[in-house]
Amino acid sequence: MAEEYRDSIAAVGVGALADEIIAGRRLTREDDLETLITCDLNELKAGADRIREKFSGKKVNLCTILSGIEGRCSENCKFCAQSGHNHTGCEHHGMLSEDEIVAAARANQEEGVDRFSIVNSGKTPTVADFEKLVSVFARMHRELEIETCASVGFLSAEQLHRLHEAGVAAVHCNLETSRRYFPSICTTHTYDEKIENIRRAQREGLKVCSGGIIGMGETWEDRIEMALELADLHVDSIPINSLMPIKGTPLENQPRLTEDEILRTIAIYRYINPEADIRLAGGRALMADNGRTAFLAGASASITGNMLTTSGSTIRMDKEMLEELGRETHPAYC
Structure with missing residues (x-):
């Protein structure tokens, strides 16, 4: 070929x-x-x-996220409000209760969202927090139909297997940027650790959601290199976040991206990863109409939610927008 x-x-x-x-x-x-x-x-x-029409059709995959554990992260990622190395005033809370998490997942299922993800700060879960994760994912699997995802840091093969058995369908682990630029963003873990984490999840048979953040000072070549790395890894979903500079982080004075830069990035990622879901993620507020044009530039998925800090939209508003574009938003379980 x-x-x-x-x-x-x-x-x-x-x-x-x-x-x-x-x-x-x-x-x-x-x-x-x-x-x-x-x-x-x-x-x-x-x-x-x-290309999107050919490989993803009209369906837009919608996912929501919930912070299971927030703040005081041990990792020094320069973009992140939750890093304990930064000075953002981010509040900290330990693991939410099982009832709180299940209630949030149920509410998102009732809104017709495809996937619900628990997002925990920290490099890896403690033994106690991991057992809570297994329990709550198993309960969601028993009681609900919405697909579940774990974004909880670095996991061993055994931990991934236990989450898979508990009903988890996908694992999220962003590369964040290119291999070349990664040490400029984080030094408390390595690019290779991220790649091996992704491969462990794939060996377990889990779907993988992995992308990154643009606008952190990287070059266009860095953005393309990350797209090629993700193509080599054959990830299922690629979230593209646009940096919203946060006061108290080392990137607080980083210039904001233009809408054209964001749209070009989304389109390039579709060309390089034609069969993946290209997912519109953080920074939608940098685009007109909350990112509407992105769905005409290769995007086939989005993070949505009723409590997103930078979006300014709701699940219902996102669905109405997508339906106006002729897209399908009903999840498989409906």
Whole structure:
């Protein structure tokens, strides 16, 4: 297949490139991807939307997140309000009660969300907190139909197996940025630790949600390199967050991204990861109409919720917007 597509991207154009991707071409590090950065944005978005239509159809996968444990994280990620190394005034609470978590999951199921994720701060759960996680995921699996996801740090193969047995369908572990730029963002754990965590989850048979944050000072080449790394890992869902600088973090004075930068990134990720869900995540407030145009530029999924801090929308508002675009938002369990 690769021998059929030796013409450069600049020569064929991004529209024809979209056709080649639909026909089976996959972009690699051997391709000159500079054209994706410099080409006409409208043409790139149109091609990305056609690729999305082919591989994801009209369905938009919606997920919600709940902070099971918040604040006092041991890791020094420069973007994060919850890092104990930063000075953001973030409140701390230990693990929410099982009843609180199940009630939140049930409310999201009633809203027709596809997936519900528990997000815990910290590098890895304590023994006691892990047992609470197993119990609450098992209860959600017994009582509810909504798919569940764990975003709880680094896990051993045994822990992943126990969560899988408890009904967890997916694990979230962001790469955050490229391998080159990662040490500029975090030094308390490594890029390779993240990759091995993802591979352990895949060996267990779990879906993987992994993406990153743009606007942290990285280059376009860093963004593309992360997209290629995610393609190599064959992740199922790629959340793209746009940095909303937080006072008290080392990135508090970072310039905010333009909407065009965000849309180009989403489109590029669709070209490089045609079969993954490209998920609109944090920073939607940086775009007009809360990111509506992103769903015409390759996005096929979104984080949603009634309590998102930077979104300004509700689940119902997101569903109405997507239905106006002709998209399908009903989860499989409905």
